[in-house]
Amino acid sequence: MTSKKLTRTSLSEQIYRDLRRALMDGEYRPAERLTIAGVADTYGTSSTPVREAIMRLASERALNFTAATSVAVPELTPRDLREIVAIRRDLEGRAAARVGEIATPSHIAEFEEINSRFTAAAAKDPREAAQHNRAFHFLILRRAELPFIEAICENMWTLMGPFLRSFHEEMPVRELSADDHHHFRFIAALKAGDGDAAREAMQADIEWSNKLILRQEAAGVQATE
Structure with missing residues (x-):
């Protein structure tokens, strides 16, 4: 009895983590629909652990139930997005400053490797670019060794990942892959050991999202006119 319960819990946890990671990586777009049966088929399991995983994500506002057997990725409002950007700006900026003060040569090499992958992907594959971009930001959070900030930012990325997929699809390639x-x-x-400059660079990177938020907001206004 105990063994079966632990196995089911483990499966539900795995599905939850996989779906959460997929949202962070931008594998789903805003308003995209998922069915419990479809997800269960993907994992080759029954609907029970899938439903448990999806209910956890729904409680975190990362998914919205549209019916008893289906959910959708939320379409965040400009106000929602700006709030998330503000939270990320403050917290990821703090983590970036910390990394700027303690980064070792091996840490810097890690960032350069991921950034190289990001710039290469930005020129050809928005989905892959979104994944490498997330990896870059999460490496900052991990190297900062600030676990509470990391946990909060993970939640923000779960909500904002689908939007960032759109960002990498809609922003000009020349801007995403530019050497500046x-x-x-x-x-x-x-490399300069400058925590303040590291904070400023990361905050500017995060605030870049506002460019697409403004564009979507303007499109929404035009659609109602």
């Missing part, structure tokens, strides 16, 4: 991208400024700050 904010990631490069952040890495330069690490």
Whole structure:
């Protein structure tokens, strides 16, 4: 009895983590629909652990139930997005400053490797670019060794990941793959051991999202006229 319960709990937890990671990575777009049966088929399992995982994500506002057997990725309002951007700006900025003060040469090499992958993907594959971008930001959170900030930011990324997928699809490639991208400024700050410059570079990178928020907001206004 105990063994079966632990196995089911473990499966539900795995599905929850996989779906949460997929949302953070931008594998789903805003308003995209998922069915419990479809997810269960993907994992080759019954609907029970899938429903448990989806209910956890719904309680975190990362998914919305649209019917008893289906959910949708939320379409966040401009106000929602700006609030998340503000939270990320403050907390990820703090983590970036910390990394700027303590980064080792091996840490810097890690950032350069991920950024190289990001810039290459930005020119050809928005989905892959979104994943490498998340990896870059999460490496900052991990290297900062600030676990409470990391946990809060993970929640923000779960909500904002689908939007960031759209960001990488809609922003001009020349801007995303340019050699003056904010990631490069952040890495330069690490090499200089400048925590303040690292904070500023990362905050500017995060605030870049406001460009697409404004564009979507303007499109919404035009649609109602």
